Amino acid sequence: MTDSKHKVILVADDSESDRDIIERALRKSRMHCTLKEVCDGEQLLMYLQRQPPFDDKQTYPWPDLVLLDINMPRLNGKEALRQLRQLDSCKLLPVVILTTSSRDKDVLESYQLGVNGYITKPIESKDFISAILQLESFWLGLAVRPPSRGDSYELPDNMG
Numbered sequence: 004m005t006d007s008k009h010k011v012i013l014v015a016d017d018s019e020s021d022r023d024i025i026e027r028a029l030r031k032s033r034m035h036c037t038l039k040e041v042c043d044g045e046q047l048l049m050y051l052q053r054q055p056p057f058d059d060k061q062t063y064p065w066p067d068l069v070l071l072d073i074n075m076p077r078l079n080g081k082e083a084l085r086q087l088r089q090l091d092s093c094k095l096l097p098v099v100i101l102t103t104s105s106r107d108k109d110v111l112e113s114y115q116l117g118v119n120g121y122i123t124k125p126i127e128s129k130d131f132i133s134a135i136l137q138l139e140s141f142w143l144g145l146a147v148r149p150p151s152r153g154d155s156y157e158l159p160d161n162m163g
Contacts, residue, residue, distance in 0.1 A: 009035070009036075010034060010036045010037070010067045010068070010143045011037045011064045011066045011067050011068075012029070012038050012039070012066060012067065012069075012143075013068070013069045013070070014038065014039070014041070014069075014127075015040075015041045015044060015046070015047040015068035015069065015072060015075065015083065016040075016042070016069045016070070016075065017042050017069070017074075017075045017091070019071070021072070021124065021131075021140055023136050024131050024132060025038065026126060027132060028132040028135035028136055028139075029139065029150070031132065031136065032136055032139055032140075034140075034143055034144060034145065036139065037064065037145055039066065042074045042076075043076055043077040043083075044075055044077065044079055044080060044081075044082060044083030045077045045127045047069070047078075047087070048086055049055065050063055051066075051090065051092065051093055051096075052085055052090065053088070053154070054115070060153075060154065064069070064153075065153055065155065067148065068098075068099040068142045068143060068158070069096060069097065070101045071083065071084060071100050071102075071118075072100075072101060072102050072105075073096055073100060073104055073109055081112055084116045084117065084118060085116050091119065091155070092154065093116075093156075094156070097119045097146075098117070099118065099120040099122060099138060099142065100116050101120045102122075103126060104123070114158050120138075122134060122138065145150035
């Protein structure tokens with residue numbers, strides 16, 4: 004199910020080249036998503052909590068999907084995931100790990116922390132672009148996501 008609302012993808016990745024590949028992939032898409040970027044887990048949490056410099060809702064809209072790398076400085080992806088899942092506004096936010104690690108331990112810990120999907124970054128650029136397009140098509144086109152209030156997701160009464 005799709006809606007006409009412009010979709011926002013928030014990427015948390017310290018690799019500028021990986022963020023560039025994601026941006027190139029999304030330019031090829033027919034979904035016309037807005038891409039927002041942060042470089043580490045601390046910035047991700049600041050963005051999601053609307054802390055400066057991310058407090059302007061027009062410039063930094065609420066994401067429909069978060070792509071999260073594990074290996075980042077300051078606050079790694081798993082710790083950022085742990086902290087964001089503790090925020091009421093982020094309990095239902097779709098988060099997909101997009102990382103170079105294919106270690107079973109990282110996959111298991113990520114799912115235990117509440118990730119919605121785990122993708123190992125393909126090595127070849129064309130395969131990476133293909134993976135991003137498939138991910139976008141599924142999460143923003145096919146998957147039914149929880150209703151959003153624009154700055155968080157609606158929590159059923161028994162979850163808040």
